[in-house]
Amino acid sequence: MPIRILITGGTFDKQYDEIHARLVFKESQVGEMLRLGRCRVEVNLRTIMMVDSLDMSDADRQAIVQNCRQCDEEKIVITHGTDTMVETAEALAKATGVERKTIVLSGAMIPYAFGSSDGMFNLGSALSFVQVLPPGVYVAMNGRYFLWNQVRKNRQTGVFEAVV
């Protein structure tokens, strides 16, 4: 069965608007990244929203939950801004109707469009973890995976670390 990839925006997908000299969202680049990675995993991409995760509302989170609940796929990767990735993971873990699914949230510290990105590395990582981990809600960052309630983002270092 294919893997569902839900796109929500985040640093992952930010681009540079050269006319206004600022970072913006345009089309998601996840499809292009999969092509560059020569990915041959069968995936279904869906862009739910394109937002900075600091701007994500409760309604946005419920839309993500709803997408996970309703899709046929049992393995789901969600691209997401890093700042509130753990909050969305919690919303998913506490929702009903997704208990039998493996859901992996991932993102990037550097926009893919900026060349030296961790996005390709994280995308390869998230797509791999989702194939082998048992049902549950996980965050995959920095080459590691964490259960939703055992992780936090260290805002000083930008690194995701285990909560002990």
Added chain:
Amino acid sequence: MPIRILITGGTFDKQYDEIHARLVFKESQVGEMLRLGRCRVEVNLRTIMMVDSLDMSDADRQAIVQNCRQCDEEKIVITHGTDTMVETAEALAKATGVERKTIVLSGAMIPYAFGSSDGMFNLGSALSFVQVLPPGVYVAMNGRYFLWNQVRKNRQTGVFEAVV
């Protein structure tokens, strides 16, 4: 326990020699790639050889087996040229002394140094699979993983595919 990364060369690590206008091996770039990927998995890197996998001898394969056998780590990623990756996987699977280890071979179709590489994607993928797969010898390419005896490289397309 940390993950052992054994470096053997392959397209992954080829660079461009601008004086002689050809592809060569210099220092491995795997450490730099892990840094760019903001990888925080504890890893021990060791460069065993830097060769094109078409030039890999039986003695080279035995050196790889020996490294897997002797290292303390039980999870091992091997970066390897794609052309004979499956042969090395077979040599490992048939060797004694590595039965309790999870060994994942991976590589790239495009040198990392050439920008649009699948190397970052594959490295993220291999490092993730090795953390969760049970003991055995695997090939991780194109976002997928295969048991050593269920995969071949399609030389026309450059894609690794399941042997049925």
Added chain:
Amino acid sequence: MPIRILITGGTFDKQYDEIHARLVFKESQVGEMLRLGRCRVEVNLRTIMMVDSLDMSDADRQAIVQNCRQCDEEKIVITHGTDTMVETAEALAKATGVERKTIVLSGAMIPYAFGSSDGMFNLGSALSFVQVLPPGVYVAMNGRYFLWNQVRKNRQTGVFEAVV
């Protein structure tokens, strides 16, 4: 005689701060760009300031003028934000003490650090124009050069165009 390169910041030199998810100035990358370009022109680099050209004050412009006046070199390239490049060119053209110098201002629409930059192209262009143009103050953008009073930036398109 070497060419003086005065660095003032601008989009050219913006980098991505991954902790705060915003564009910032760190060290100038002009030296690295010259190295990548295999540049063998003898140059003396000096960073005067690192500012967005929209934030450039009259005092900043006078500092640029003063640097051009006092340096020994007769050929000067100034890296500069595009938004007020023409204003700084005008300040230079109307200043005393720089009449015998060839001064070329250039910049970029995309930060060099973001990979697909016009910065390398413009830097090669500005360094070339300055070697062959007669004394005067010029803007070099989009592969073209303009006398200071015959150019404007079209803010809709981001392109520098001749004023007729």
Added chain:
Amino acid sequence: MPIRILITGGTFDKQYDEIHARLVFKESQVGEMLRLGRCRVEVNLRTIMMVDSLDMSDADRQAIVQNCRQCDEEKIVITHGTDTMVETAEALAKATGVERKTIVLSGAMIPYAFGSSDGMFNLGSALSFVQVLPPGVYVAMNGRYFLWNQVRKNRQTGVFEAVV
């Protein structure tokens, strides 16, 4: 009047063939490079050949001469492999029918497709020199320009240097 750009191949335009793991010529990337450089100089591109300059024959050189002679443009940039760039410059300088034209040969040490290329820098440089230099045949490399008979490529360093 527009500038003629004649494309002959060279390292500039080499790409990586991932199926056969070697450097090859496909379509020229000069048009794409001009687009990335936000170039607004009016140019007419023509691909005459796509060869390694070590493989360039006398007939190939005569084809280049003939193209320079017959085109309407009086300013011509030629992209060319670095190894025999000086020989082609000599053939052009000794030919009849091009005396009133400004011809600038340029190239790259690193293929543009490999990211860290000097190609963007050199293209910006060559296009700028050709706009201001008087009629004659020049080599533009490393940010500098040389008259055809005052330059050689140093094969140890890959740098073009003045012949004294």
